[in-house]
Amino acid sequence: MKILVCISNVPDTTAKISFSDGDTKFNKSGVQFICGPYDDYALSRAVELKEEHGGTVTVLNVGEADADPVIRKCLAIGADDAIRVDAEPSDSYFVAQQIAHIAQQEKYDLILMGRESLDFNSGVVHGLVGEMLGIPAVSPVMHLTIAGNTASLTREIEGGKQEIEATLPLVLGCQEPIAEWKIPSMRGIVSARTKPLKVVAPTGEALSTVEKYALPPAKGAVKMIPVEQVESLVDLLRNEAKVL
Amino acid sequence: MSVLVFAELENGQVKKSSIEAIYYGALVAKATQSTAKVLAIGASNSDTLSQLGNWGASEVLWLQETWDSAQIAAYAHALADAVAQEQSAFVIVAKSVLGDAVAASVAAKHKAALATNVVALPDHAAGVTVKRSIYTGKAFATVKLHTAVKVLSIKKNAVTPEANAGVAEVKHWQPSSNAANTGIKLVATHKASSTVALPEADLVVSAGRGLKGPENWGIVEDLAKALGAATACSKPVSDLNWRPHHEHVGQTGLKVAPNLYIACGISGAIQHLAGVNSSKVIVVINKDPEAPFFKAADYGIVGDVFEVLPRLTKALQ
Numbered sequence: 001m002k003i004l005v006c007i008s009n010v011p012d013t014t015a016k017i018s019f020s021d022g023d024t025k026f027n028k029s030g031v032q033f034i035c036g037p038y039d040d041y042a043l044s045r046a047v048e049l050k051e052e053h054g055g056t057v058t059v060l061n062v063g064e065a066d067a068d069p070v071i072r073k074c075l076a077i078g079a080d081d082a083i084r085v086d087a088e089p090s091d092s093y094f095v096a097q098q099i100a101h102i103a104q105q106e107k108y109d110l111i112l113m114g115r116e117s118l119d120f121n122s123g124v125v126h127g128l129v130g131e132m133l134g135i136p137a138v139s140p141v142m143h144l145t146i147a148g149n150t151a152s153l154t155r156e157i158e159g160g161k162q163e164i165e166a167t168l169p170l171v172l173g174c175q176e177p178i179a180e181w182k183i184p185s186m187r188g189i190v191s192a193r194t195k196p197l198k199v200v201a202p203t204g205e206a207l208s209t210v211e212k213y214a215l216p217p218a219k220g221a222v223k224m225i226p227v228e229q230v231e232s233l234v235d236l237l238r239n240e241a242k243v244l
Numbered sequence: 245m246s247v248l249v250f251a252e253l254e255n256g257q258v259k260k261s262s263i264e265a266i267y268y269g270a271l272v273a274k275a276t277q278s279t280a281k282v283l284a285i286g287a288s289n290s291d292t293l294s295q296l297g298n299w300g301a302s303e304v305l306w307l308q309e310t311w312d313s314a315q316i317a318a319y320a321h322a323l324a325d326a327v328a329q330e331q332s333a334f335v336i337v338a339k340s341v342l343g344d345a346v347a348a349s350v351a352a353k354h355k356a357a358l359a360t361n362v363v364a365l366p367d368h369a370a371g372v373t374v375k376r377s378i379y380t381g382k383a384f385a386t387v388k389l390h391t392a393v394k395v396l397s398i399k400k401n402a403v404t405p406e407a408n409a410g411v412a413e414v415k416h417w418q419p420s421s422n423a424a425n426t427g428i429k430l431v432a433t434h435k436a437s438s439t440v441a442l443p444e445a446d447l448v449v450s451a452g453r454g455l456k457g458p459e460n461w462g463i464v465e466d467l468a469k470a471l472g473a474a475t476a477c478s479k480p481v482s483d484l485n486w487r488p489h490h491e492h493v494g495q496t497g498l499k500v501a502p503n504l505y506i507a508c509g510i511s512g513a514i515q516h517l518a519g520v521n522s523s524k525v526i527v528v529i530n531k532d533p534e535a536p537f538f539k540a541a542d543y544g545i546v547g548d549v550f551e552v553l554p555r556l557t558k559a560l561q
Contacts, residue, residue, distance in 0.1 A: 127348025160435035
């Protein structure tokens, strides 16, 4: 089985978000970058499927050279090789186009990625890629097993879940608990240094551009209610906050 | 030219989030001197659909198919066809599992710029720009859309719908061709029987590890019932299997935007706050006065949830 895992290089979940250059650029200084947590789940499941069924796992990132440490970590976790499309991942359509372009050259049985990236949270790249390739895309997938040409999967929907059967090839957006996150072993880290990481030029253009960033307005001070007067909260919510 | 809104039906009714999308679409239509049309797919009735005129829809294209929500390709095929027939400049969906999936497919079919998590009406001053939530609610981006067709997935509370008496013309509608079979087969759907769906809820009562165990959720459910609220939980609670995963609110779970979010026994880690920071009013109840959540709250009570929740419930009844 040939699996492509698309990963994003994103600020750590605890990173303080700020902008520079007149609020037109993300301020990377002092920010730790990680493989998107949802992408990490996708990669872990891909490595498990390879162990179970044989085959290869290729990691794909659309990003600049500063994404290489995160790509190497994915190789250390168990991917066989990696491709980096050398470009800023400027919008969902642009990223999807790169993935579809590569998938058209190499036929993959499964294209896995996180349900959304942790920076722009668009959650549409899997859907765009599926449409571009003319194959089904399903998200967010919580369980995935493969038997022959058939995938059995569970995805989350509002207030519950759906069990779905589908035929490969497929594009899937993944989330927990599809697999346990894997920590790279010492052997994995050493072998990752020599695994192939191919850098390729991008194709096509983005359809949207960010003009400006902004932070949310600061929250006002909290109004503390003494525990003896718990009941007064109801009145405050009704008449002051007007939410009841 | 038109603005086309994709409306989701549930038990014959238009989902609340779709009403917001229709109202949003009507305001976009007004700003661009065009009309707001709705594509509704599923079982319903003409009376219900004609009432969408109250929210600004001039016409409803009604496709009476009862596809399950896993048939994304069928929904997307129909919507993309309607976009072509109606020459829509804007396609509006409400953010949901189905809505975002359909939006992505339609954007790819029409090579249209796509913005999700949109929080405000478009600005038409120089081209078309929209404000969207990014970094899990920790920031916003103003995004310029460069294509003739623009697809927007709007977040809850992007607009506050106000009804104005109106009647939409309901037309029975069919796509010009059928979608190819994608081989996606829905085997089973498991849905919680809770009365209020969390993603759409205006009021949410959420609880964390401070509840000490799943057997203690009765006091959370009682408060939620007294309020007519949905229940939610923190990530540790879902990881421990005290509550189902679809109730998990936070950076890697559901992002909610209710009018009122009551957090009980949740310390307020930055990852949890990321899932709730779009809430209008936040109430935090925690026995630890140093809990970081108080800094993000509008109202705070330092106290034991086992004492505070039943008293609140009683005060509401």
